[in-house]
Amino acid sequence: MKNDFLKSMDFRHACKVFDETKKISNEDINYILECGRKSPSSFGMEAWKFLVITNKELKAKLKPECWNQAQITTCSHLVVVLAGIESAKLESGLPKKRFSRRKMKKEMLDMYLSIYSEHLKKTLSSDENIYAWTSKQTYIAAGNMMSAAAFIGIDSCPIEGFDKDRVEEILKLDTTKYQVSMLLPFGYRINEQSTQVRLPFKKVVEFID
Template identity: 50%
Template sequence: MQPFLQAMNFRHACKKFDPQQKIAEADFQQILEFGRLSPSSFGMEHWRFVVVQTPELREKLREQCWNQPQITDSSHVMVILAKSAAVEPGSTYVKQLFGRRGLPVEAEQAYLERYAAHNASEIAPYMNTFAWASKQCYIALANMMTGAASLGIDSCPIEGFSKAGVEEVLGVDTAQYGVAVVVAFGYRAGEQTSRLRQPLAELVEYR
């Protein structure tokens, strides 16, 4: 089977991790790299990856995550924060990230204007900046999970949490960031649930 398909088939939302099995540091760094290399709208890299390691913090985090055991039993837990203030049009961060492209001044200015115009007409009317940034974070999430699967590492994406609660536990500066999603990585303990998916015919249309 093709390696990518193999990884897609291996990945599932792992409900039960083996608490004894830890991910090797080199493998975890590789997973972080999959996140770092992910694409994002306008290349704004809307994410910050917070790896929660201490047992005390994990316990507190679990309380805010519907008491889900993956939070304490997995090898590594990551809270993905979405940048909000930083990616607003006109911010220093936006200027820096366009600036690193090394474009001529006029071209950079055109990008900044396009960014602001796109935000005004296509983002702001439909969602706030946090929601837009969170969409980008989910791309990194998916790449890290499938990438982890390619290394034989299991994961569970977690949206079952209190956003305010997780932010409080981690002391997140909510003027700058919001919690987009949580993800646990580790190794499965025993059999996993079978995969449920609708057939392609239900999902695809051609025009």
């Protein structure tokens, strides 16, 4: 099992062009998205949403705003990873709902809400600061989705190269609620993978006994 997972890590690469003739099955894309949904997040807030785009016209409209990268239109499924804004705010009532799922007593719930508000006082002071925090959380989900995809032989490519304002405008997003964190195309490679280059283990890992 360990080797199987490592093999999927070797398989995974930033796919530059997908095979437009191949489509991901509903079962497989749901598996990938479920691995994203089950990912950990700070305070368990799950301040994210995944828009799954298969509409060719919409992908074509997004492409120029994404540096004309071929992945946007050649992929089978384009997942737009959104970072939550409103859901992180105490006044939305959602943090309380998230904590309440743990079936705790009122005193404990109040304590968690107090810790949340105090620890994140600066973070929660503006939408810009909230985005900086919640967008980081989305990368955990995105990493798990890419790993899950690779494990079942599906390619991906995380994309940060895009005009955020234009993409949000095209998608008609209410940016007080959600903002775009990244675009994550999934599909099947059309070309052979280039050799994966990584630093040696000892250059990256240091054990402190």
